[in-house]
Amino acid sequence: MNGSLDTGTLLLILAAAVATYLTRIGGYVLITRMRSIPPRMEAALNAVPAAVLTTLVAPAFFEGGWDVKIAMLVALAAALRFPGLIMLAAGWAAVVICRHLLGL
Secondary structure, eight states: OOSOOOHHHHHHHHHHHHHHHHHHHHHHHHHHTOSSOOHHHHHHHHHHHHHHHHHHHHHHHHHSOHHHHHHHHHHHHHHTTSOHHHHHHHHHHHHHIIIIISOO
16 A cells, blocks of 8 residues: 555545534434424434444444453443442453453
């Protein structure tokens, strides 16, 4: 590779940027033109954080090793009882213990 982009790759990157921008601004324009948000749309918007979290966590859980699975389960248990920073620390500690002390 000589470090330069070919025309096809550059057009693909630009098209992806335009599509991303249009979908983001489209949602904003749609919501601002409404007098009130319908209940079904509000329910769908309320489901977005759980859907995003699932798309981030599920692949790591199912494709990761035992260290990742144990750390996620520890973090889940901590999240049910403690605030977010403690949950992160518990997950981090679990993966460190699994990798360095248990050799997983």
